[in-house]
Amino acid sequence: MTRPNARDLEVLAPNFKRRLSGVTSTIVQLVPHQSKRLRIASCGPDVLPANVPRLPYRAFPGLWRAPKTRPTRIWHARRNTEMLAGVIMRDAFRMPLSLVFTSASQRIHTGWTRWxxxxxxxxxxxxxxxxxxxxxxxxxxxxxIDTARFSPPADKAAAKADIGLPPDRKIAGCFGRVRHQKGTDVFVDAMCALLPRLPDWIAVVAGRTTGEHKQFETDLKERVKRAGLETRILFVGEHSPIDPWYKALDLFVAPQRWEGFGLTPLEAMACGVPVVATTVGAFPELLVEGETGHLVEPGSPDAIASAADTIMSEAVLRVRMGEHALAHAKAHFDLSREAREIEAVYEAVWRKAERRETTAR
Structure with missing residues (x-):
């Protein structure tokens, strides 16, 4: 992709983290979509895919001049470090920036964050x-989410075969980083309870395990082995792109103990997959209880198993929930809707900046 010109940019969406995270995933999906209507780029470590427009640090001197079409340039931060950088550039270096912050946190902020x-x-x-x-x-x-990328497969059995999974089995999946916070152990315990009496089902855990959580993953694999299910509960590691794995699923489980927002249930629903999720993050605002899946309290393998059992054991219910999940995701959570609503916030910020300029004159 051609490097954008700093002078032309209307919006900068910094990404200061090297590792994949929910925030990074949002930028990867959203910025290319926003670029269809706005002059926008990301900046930070060179870890984003090639389709994300990116401004190198050496081009930052061009930010001392406002864009040609706007009174200010928007710096859209999603982390504390990015907010701080924006404050320094605007208030200390006097760059013509307006600062926007997206918060996904569900906790009382520290004094520093509030400032x-x-x-x-x-x-x-x-x-x-x-x-x-x-x-x-x-x-x-x-x-x-991108409902063109995350969409039902034309042939579910072929979708399973394409990623090396048995096409004649039903598949329950849990995707995301493998760690206690994400509830991977809750999913594993629930599947250990269910799979012995559901012989046509297997379970898949997909996601990265970082160094400090390796022992956690090892313990889970030992638990699975003791249950005699090592060929039916599979740890497949991190995969990119991930959408082919969603397309192969018949049930998705989001067992998190804590979450800021959580895109995985939306990605599954957009692929026509019913979801069992805990009542954390935005999950209660994403699912429709009893229609697109079930919501349960976090930290309980029994609750996950009970909710999953109703879907895994009843094919007609599973198909109906999958259809409702697909319709709900497309109607309410398409990426273009998010982009339009964010753009409306930008426009309001620019109108305020224009009024300040007029008053200053």
Missing amino acids: LIGRMDAVISTSARTAAYLRVPNSVVMHG
Whole structure:
């Protein structure tokens, strides 16, 4: 992709983290979509895919001049470090920036974070739950996903075979980083309870295990081996792209103990897969209980197993829930809707900046 010209940019979406995270995933999906309507780029370590427009640090001197088409350039931060960089560039270096922050956190913010948020020109929250923790005016804009990329397969059996899984088995999946916070152990324990009496099902755990969580993963594999299910509960590691794995599923489980937002249930639903999820993050705002799947309290393998059992054991219910999940995701969580709502926040910020300029004259 051609490097953008700093002078032309209307929006910068920094990504200061090298490892894949939910925030990084949002930028990877959203920025290329936003670039269809805005002059936008990301910046930070060179870890993003080639389709994400990116401004190198050496081009930053061009940010001292406002874009040709706007009174200011928006710096859209999603982490504390990115907010701080924006504050320094705007207030210390006097760059013509307006600062926007997206918060996905569902906890009481530290004094430092509250100070940074207070320096923003606009704040976006990713769910009503998140908004409740903010002490400043904010706009709720829930995440969306690319419903063209995440979509049902033409042939489910072929989708399974394409990724090396048996096409004649039903598959329950749990995707995301393998760690206690993500509830991977809850999923494994639930599947250990269910699979012995559901011989046509297997389970798949897909996701990265970082160094400090290797023993956690090892313990889970030992647990599976003791249950005699090592050929039916599979740890397949991290995969990119991940959408072929969603397309192969018949049930998705999001067993998190804590989550900021959580895109995985949306990605599964957009592929026509029913979901069992815990009542954390934005999950209660994403699922429709009893229609697109089930919601359960976090940390309970029994609750996950009970909710999953109703879907895994009843083919007609599973198909109906999958159809409702697909329709719900497409109607309410398409990426274009998120992009439009964020753009509306940008436009409001630019209008305020224009009024300040007019008053200053």
